Amino acid sequence: MSNDAPTPGQPPEDDPFLKKPQDPTPPSAGGPQEPPPGPPPGSGQGPPPGSPYGGQGGDPYGSGRPGAGDPYGGGGPGGPYGGGPGGPYGGGPGGPYGGVDPLAGMPPLAEFGRRFLARVIDALIVFIPLFLLSLIFGGWGVDANGDSWDDIAGDLNTGRQWLWSLISLVAYVGYDTLMVKRSGQTVGKKLMKLRVAMLNDGSVPDTGSSLLRAVVLWVPALVCCFCIWWLVIIITILTDKPYKQGLHDKAGKTVVVSAA
Template sequence: MSNDQPPSGQPPEDDPFLKRPQPPRQPPPGDSAPPPGEGPYGQPPSGPYGGGEGPYGGGQGGGPYGQGGGPYGGGSFGEPYGGADPLAGMPPLAPFGTRLVARIIDALIIAIPLAVISLAANGFDLSTSNGQSEADRLGDEFNTGTQWLWTLISLVVYIGYDTLMTRSRGQTLGKRWLGLRVGMLADGSVPGTGPSLLRATVLWLPALLCCYCIWWIVIALTIVSSRPYKQGWHDKAAKTVVVTA
């Protein structure tokens, strides 16, 4: 048997002690693991920014308004996509009756001047001739190019009025007089040109072009039955809501 001893330093590769499981490394004295629920820098690990503070520097739950609150103090216009109460922080929704009166006022503001201009330009001839009744004469007038021209003018005026008034301050004249306002559902802001135009088009185009009274009944039913924001189809299309100002 050889009396050679293994050289000092690194043990040989066939040393059986190297094949044993190594005990877990213990932290040096004085070091301690971070408390449960905190990361290595003392902040809660939840969220992409390492804690309750978002990129805007404040608030529990982050967000540009702090405390998850929108401009009305509850969330993004009442936290429509989450939260216990979707109406929390939102101004009171406009009553249907008040909205209806405001819409009638706006319609009259435009309809009366258009009717005066149409009659002054002989847009309709209500006299009868050749044995035709008044109803037949009106039917013929609706099928003339002149009537289609007046329909196009009416569409431009109604849609333009609603779009310009809504995008400027969220209020048509009827809504302003009755203390109502249109706001974006997401944050309560005044709708921009795109949402305002879309809202006005969905509201007025079917009403003036083909459906007349039927479309107003449909709009009324969607407002009454919509939960929780009382949105008509024009509101749903533009993602808006009508509240008290």
């Protein structure tokens, strides 16, 4: 699966969760080291090893500046996500394709167990009011005399059931979108001390990212394949490296990190 990074954006200055860049690595004793001079023109000597197009220090475009033009943040003034001297949150040197630590500058990624508990809490927060309303208005009620699968299936296929399914879909997607857009935290995530952050700079997700994330998370689960879709989400979180992104995180270009 792809870990495509989003286009760098300028996060709001008052974002309380935004991580500041780490201090750059101090120069080694004896001051900065100058790169060795290249061979004089006309000497017949080729470029130094590791320079595919004739530039020094790995410049693939031959500009002669160490690291200049490196598309993976190998010495230029920013990492692959535009967050300062490397790292997706403007942290230490490097990025996910050529740096020392792809998680440099990022808060600790959330543990799966805490993410799971937060999701259960959020699901119950939406489900319980909907269930109580359905008992009052007969939204999800099944005929007490219908004791066969045909009777139950016939009741579930009524227009009233489809209406309540649509209401449920709007409730789950709306809850997740509004909460994540407002502070990066749903009630469950706040209790578990977690938050949702944009991958490129650590800011609170905007409306578009929050909505897309919620749609990918809830629509397939509520429309067609509840158990299978949640299994897919769980597997992608557990197997994705290095950011532990589920499919909904990849769609919204977000990560879930610790807020403790």
